[in-house]
Amino acid sequence: GENVEQHPSTLSVQEGDSAVIKCTYSDSASNYFPWYKQELGKGPQLIIDIRSNVGEKKDQRIAVTLNKTAKHFSLHITETQPEDSAVYFCAADSGYALNFGKGTSLLVTP
Amino acid sequence: SAVISQKPSRDICQRGTSLTIQCQVDSQVTMMFWYRQQPGQSLTLIATANQGSEATYESGFVIDKFPISRPNLTFSTLTVSNMSPEDSSIYLCSVDGGGNTEAFFGQGTRLTVV
Numbered sequence: 001g002e003n004v005e006q007h008p009s010t011l012s013v014q015e016g017d018s019a020v021i022k023c024t025y026s027d028s029a030s031n032y033f034p035w036y037k038q039e040l041g042k043g044p045q046l047i048i049d050i051r052s053n054v055g056e057k058k059d060q061r062i063a064v065t066l067n068k069t070a071k072h073f074s075l076h077i078t079e080t081q082p083e084d085s086a087v088y089f090c091a092a093d094s095g096y097a098l099n100f101g102k103g104t105s106l107l108v109t110p
Numbered sequence: 111s112a113v114i115s116q117k118p119s120r121d122i123c124q125r126g127t128s129l130t131i132q133c134q135v136d137s138q139v140t141m142m143f144w145y146r147q148q149p150g151q152s153l154t155l156i157a158t159a160n161q162g163s164e165a166t167y168e169s170g171f172v173i174d175k176f177p178i179s180r181p182n183l184t185f186s187t188l189t190v191s192n193m194s195p196e197d198s199s200i201y202l203c204s205v206d207g208g209g210n211t212e213a214f215f216g217q218g219t220r221l222t223v224v
Contacts, residue, residue, distance in 0.1 A: 006152075032211075034212065034213065036215075041217070041218075041220075042217055042218070043114075043116075043202055043215030043216050043217045043218050044153070044202075044215050045215070046212045046213070046214075049212065089152060089153065096141070096158065097143055097155050097158060098153075098155075098213055099155075100152045100153045100154075101152060102151065102152040103151075103152050
């Protein structure tokens with residue numbers, strides 16, 4: 001089955017700096033790659049996604065890049081703010097459900 | 111989009127008992143998914159529930175331990191049976207728009223077994 005690896009597991013940055021989280025996947029048939037943000041006590045919420053026909057997608061301070069050949073995709077958050085502090089999960093579709101990475105706990109310090 | 115209401119939001123249960131978690135969606139959906147998120151861990155798919163058929167369980171999960179109902183296109187339940195402390199987790203239900211579109215999650219049920 002699909003295996004999604006995510007790094008780093010924890011990340012601490014100063015407010016205003018950039019944060020990058022990287023994921024790799026194993027199933028070459030995967031073609032949908034969402035990123036979720038999970039705040040304490042809440043369910044995961046989609047923040048950005050990318051499909052295999054696109055190499056990069058940007059939404060304000062958040063961008064995602066995809067390299068299908070290498071089977072890796074990354075989340076980039078620029079100008080980080082304290083409210084960006086949360087756990088972030090990458091995922092790849094398995095055809096009928098999503099397989100999630102282990103998560104990155106991001107801490108943005110003022 | 112879909113709004114998912116999940117109940118209860120949290121519970122503390124005695125070992126050996128069972129808990130049923132309810133998931134209500136504000137629109138009709140074909141597939142509903144149940145995930146488990148152990149403390150500090152990622153989301154692991156338990157099973158996929160389609161209306162009108164038996165749920166499909168992932169490796170490591172069995173119907174006797176996690177029976178699922180799907181009586182209509184907007185509702186599902188997951189029961190955690192004969193609980194032990196190892197079942198302490200967050201349980202999440204999810205739906206998607208189909209065709210590799212956004213997945214929506216309930217707020218989760220935080221279960222503690224003592």
